[in-house]
Amino acid sequence: MKLDTSRALFEEALQVMPGGVSSPVRAAKPFPFYTKSAKGCRLTDADGNGYIDFCMGYGPLILGHQPAPVKDAIGKQLDEGWLYGTPCELEVRYARKIRNYYPGMQMMRFVSTGGEATMSAIRAARGYTGRDKVVKIEGGFHGAHDGVLVKAGSGAATMGVPDSLGVPKDFTKHTLQVPFNDIRAMEAALESNKDQVACVIMEPVMCNMGPILPKEGYLRAVRNLTKEHGVVLIFDEVVTGFRVGMFGAQGYFGVEPDMTTLGKIAGGGLPIGIFGGKKEIMEKVAPQGGVYQAGTFNGNPLSLTAGMATVDYLDKQRAHIKLNESGEALRQALTELLKRMKLDYSVSGMASMFQVFFGPKPENYQQALRCNKALYDKFWSHMLENGVFLPPSQFETCFLSTAHERGDVEDTLRAFIKSCGAL
Numbered sequence: 001m002k003l004d005t006s007r008a009l010f011e012e013a014l015q016v017m018p019g020g021v022s023s024p025v026r027a028a029k030p031f032p033f034y035t036k037s038a039k040g041c042r043l044t045d046a047d048g049n050g051y052i053d054f055c056m057g058y059g060p061l062i063l064g065h066q067p068a069p070v071k072d073a074i075g076k077q078l079d080e081g082w083l084y085g086t087p088c089e090l091e092v093r094y095a096r097k098i099r100n101y102y103p104g105m106q107m108m109r110f111v112s113t114g115g116e117a118t119m120s121a122i123r124a125a126r127g128y129t130g131r132d133k134v135v136k137i138e139g140g141f142h143g144a145h146d147g148v149l150v151k152a153g154s155g156a157a158t159m160g161v162p163d164s165l166g167v168p169k170d171f172t173k174h175t176l177q178v179p180f181n182d183i184r185a186m187e188a189a190l191e192s193n194k195d196q197v198a199c200v201i202m203e204p205v206m207c208n209m210g211p212i213l214p215k216e217g218y219l220r221a222v223r224n225l226t227k228e229h230g231v232v233l234i235f236d237e238v239v240t241g242f243r244v245g246m247f248g249a250q251g252y253f254g255v256e257p258d259m260t261t262l263g264k265i266a267g268g269g270l271p272i273g274i275f276g277g278k279k280e281i282m283e284k285v286a287p288q289g290g291v292y293q294a295g296t297f298n299g300n301p302l303s304l305t306a307g308m309a310t311v312d313y314l315d316k317q318r319a320h321i322k323l324n325e326s327g328e329a330l331r332q333a334l335t336e337l338l339k340r341m342k343l344d345y346s347v348s349g350m351a352s353m354f355q356v357f358f359g360p361k362p363e364n365y366q367q368a369l370r371c372n373k374a375l376y377d378k379f380w381s382h383m384l385e386n387g388v389f390l391p392p393s394q395f396e397t398c399f400l401s402t403a404h405e406r407g408d409v410e411d412t413l414r415a416f417i418k419s420c421g422a423l
């Protein structure tokens with residue numbers, strides 16, 4: 001595979017960008033390929049190589065690259081302008097639409113990234129309760145802001161620096177950690193910090209350690225416990241919102257949090273974050289209340305348009321039915337292949353999300369960290385050589401889109417057999 005242009009671009013990038021990349025997890029070894037264009041489920045790099053994409057922009061692209069309904073909607077919106085600095089009808093329409101799917105988001109605010117949404121949700125929960133402490137789940141990733149960069153998943157786990165330099169201890173001393181799927185630990189944390197915890201923030205399905213599913217009854221138990229303690233429960237559905245189904249993980253598992261954060265798919269591939277929840281909490285947000293939040297790009301018309309077109313398409317086409325079936329079939333096929341090859345790796349996931357763990361299927365962060373990362377890295381390189389692009393980390397989730405067709409999945413399974421065989 002010829003990669004001369006990508007190699008040269010990376011060398012140039014190293015001079016002007018830390019690590020040569022715009023975000024850490026993109027720093028594939030020995031150098032990343034540089035994408036020139038993307039269409040459907042395929043990426044084409046600067047040297048003309050093609051790849052089947054399972055990264056899908058880290059989740060937003062549930063309809064693939066450049067889906068026609070989204071592209072058309074963006075095109076029309078471009079003719080109306082792309083930044084107003086005033087309110088516009090779109091945001092009212094989209095907020096009402098979102099509330100239909102996430103009724104717990106009685107009021108909401110549109111921001112620009114998922115990280116901003118979780119940062120603002122935590123601030124609102126603190127403002128509302130007058131408490132400082134935050135409980136997060138070990139390995140949970142909620143964006144790259146100070147208070148949550150403790151035992152964080154995604155790139156932070158891959159790099160082996162769960163705590164970032166430059167974050168004063170004072171900023172994280174209010175952040176408590178508990179393991180996922182361990183209700184006793186959650187109970188102990190809330191008991192021993194009585195009347196001090198503002199919120200529990202969690203991904204209902206952990207997606208930044210690879211996908212890790214909640215055990216039966218766990219989310220319900222967290223809901224009951226937080227209610228008992230007067231603690232705001234925030235479900236970070238930046239990945240799972242509109243991914244697991246139209247109603248997110250909260251709809252799938254039938255557990256309603258006090259606040260929800262959305263992003264990724266909700267922006268149809270353009271930058272977005274949304275935080276919302278109970279009226280009495282959201283009424284605390286400025287200008288109605290004293291919790292400050294503001295942004296030049298909040299409620300960006302292009303992002304709202306792309307998000308709305310994506311959501312409408314998913315709903316009208318009932319796209320999740322087929323997509324989630326394809327996900328289930330793919331996970332089964334991978335599991336079957338591993339069994340046939342007598343490899344004791346495991347396949348995890350739900351809906352259209354999956355990951356191959358090089359070790360037993362984990363239930364929490366500590367177990368995920370025991371997987372063989374070095375082997376995953378080798379596997380990743382072989383998959384790439386065989387034309388399949390996976391996220392370059394054991395601790396990320398692979399995403400199927402509606403643009404992946406049967407032939408693409410068959411090509412992927414062939415690449416998988418070759419890559420596992422080569423390990």
Ligand code: PMP
Nearest residue numbers: 113114115141142143236238239
């Ligand atoms: N929450 C979760 C669950 C995420 O996976 C991510 C990013 N992958 C974020 C928040 C942060 O979103 P963004 O990158 O848009 O800031």
